[in-house]
Amino acid sequence: MKRGSWRTLGLAAAISMMVAACGGGSDGGSGTPTGTLHVAMTDAPACGFDHVYVTVSQVRVNANAQATDSDAGWTTIVPSSPQRIDLLSLTNGVLADLGQAALPAGQYQQVRLVLAQNSGNSLANSIVPTGGTEQPLATPSATQSGYKIIQPFTVQPNTLVDLVLDFNACKSVVARGNGSYALKPVVTATPTTVSGQISGYVATAEAGATVYAEQGGKVVRGTVADSTGKFVLAPLIQSSTQGNYDVVIVQNNVASGIVRAVPVVVNATTTVSTPAAPIALPASSMSSVSGTATPSANALVRALQTIDASPYEIASVNANLDTGAYQLFLPAAAPLVSTYAGSLPLSFAAVPAAAGQYTVEANAASGATQSAPVNATTSQTNLNFSF
Missing domain, CATH: 2.60.40.1120 (Carboxypeptidase-like, regulatory domain)
Structure with missing residues (x-):
């Protein structure tokens, strides 16, 4: 299993300060000021599970809260490789790094979290019930359009913004009558620039x-x-x-x-x-x-x-x-x-x-x-x- 790199909020804040001091982005010759958005993930506790695994393939952001998949204005952040993350390891300020990207300065409204697909016996997304064995976790829309999160945040010119996605595993995993499990996501986004x-x-x-x-x-x-x-x-x-x-x-x-x-x-x-x-x-x-x-x-x-x-x-x-x-x-x-x-x-x-x-x-x-x-x-x- 490949894990994301872990970092604490203190380290994320330190990186933000360093990038801000050096200049977090450029206009790429277009004349439009840019900043940098860095995205990480954390988790709330899960109920009755030893492990809850999800594999993040990309994070997308848009300035329009109503933007659809095919609309313009999306910026995509892609991890260096798909990150299969055990959500239950992300407690007490531990974060999984999902990557970063430069984007035009301004206010953004919508975040989409896109997960990789389960394929055959290769489980990108799965759960391990307490004392049980690993089982697939169905993710109906996550591998297509992604999970939609509405959270306004502002990217200032030449600065880095840390955005933390909190994936509440306890309220996101739902049992089915046949003993299988599905994902009903409860995810929030918090910019660390306004947090403690x-x-x-x-x-x-x-x-x-x-x-x-x-x-x-x-x-x-x-x-x-x-x-x-x-x-x-x-x-x-x-x-x-x-x-x-x-x-x-x-x-x-x-x-x-x-x-x-x-x-x-x-x-x-x-x-x-x-x-x-x-x-x-x-x-x-x-x-x-x-x-x-x-x-x-x-x-x-x-x-x-x-x-x-x-x-x-x-x-x-x-x-x-x-x-x-x-x-x-x-x-x-x-x-x-x-x-x-x-x-x-x-x-x-x-x-x-x-x-x-x-x-x-x-x-x-x-x-x-x-x-x-x-x-x-x-x-x-x-x-x-x-x-």
């Missing part, structure tokens, strides 16, 4: 915990705490543009932890905990919530916990494409909550009224949404959604 990061530590006993940066109950970025308990959420658009973030920590058999109102500053790290004072969460029993959503709805099912009128996503799963079946595993214990105030260590307090109390929400691909309250202090079955 959040970092911290959970107790080493909770290494492997999933950590999310959320806004309004929606996951913006995610990662997995490493063997030392360290986690890095990056890149995150600056708070002055996007607002503050809530850090949500979830893991099997442990109560959820929430740090509210964490600010992000460009090219800086906001630290919410340290190795000497990590975030330690108490043990919790787990309950399951299961049911079906209308298969044709192609629904994402989320479990939200509301505290002081603010929702926080604790878990999510794609309903099976053919049967509509889903299952969520949720901590029954009270979540621990703190509000970021700039000084460490943070003080956490349990919220007993929220123990086991969730809203389970089914979001259809059409945009339709249904929800129901759930008391998950015990397991619940047959929570069904019809669209």
Whole structure:
């Protein structure tokens, strides 16, 4: 397997500064100022998989958000060779380099991520379920027109812009009734010129915990705490543009932890905990919530916990494409909550009224949404959604 070259956000920022100092592009004799766009990929955690492989053949950008495949104005970035990337290795700020290209200075609106095709026994795109064997990953439109991402970003003359594509494997892989898998992409793009990061530590006993940066109950970025308990959420658009973030920590058999109102500053790290004072969460029993959503709805099912009128996503799963079946595993214990105030260590307090109390929400691909309250202090079955 050929991997992309890995680099951290710090290195990407350093390269941006070096290229800007030297001049990131030229007009090629055309009189049109140019800059350079560098593209990399990162990932949020996956649910129930040991590996999620995708092979990127090219990235395309256009100044027109409505441009079709055959329209003019596309700039194509092609890796030196197709990059078969294990998305689950891209955590805590690790990036896979997808290449760079010069393009006219100006504002761009649309990004297309194009994947290579599976061919016979050669699997360009595949998954390995936890404890299972490698299986093909169907990518219906990815190998033709590519996945469309609408994200405005500006390329200044003679500068380099780093654009990070966040491929959320957890919400992008969907099971089918016959045991196969398909890709329903959830990909965002973030220019590092307007971003920073959040970092911290959970107790080493909770290494492997999933950590999310959320806004309004929606996951913006995610990662997995490493063997030392360290986690890095990056890149995150600056708070002055996007607002503050809530850090949500979830893991099997442990109560959820929430740090509210964490600010992000460009090219800086906001630290919410340290190795000497990590975030330690108490043990919790787990309950399951299961049911079906209308298969044709192609629904994402989320479990939200509301505290002081603010929702926080604790878990999510794609309903099976053919049967509509889903299952969520949720901590029954009270979540621990703190509000970021700039000084460490943070003080956490349990919220007993929220123990086991969730809203389970089914979001259809059409945009339709249904929800129901759930008391998950015990397991619940047959929570069904019809669209």
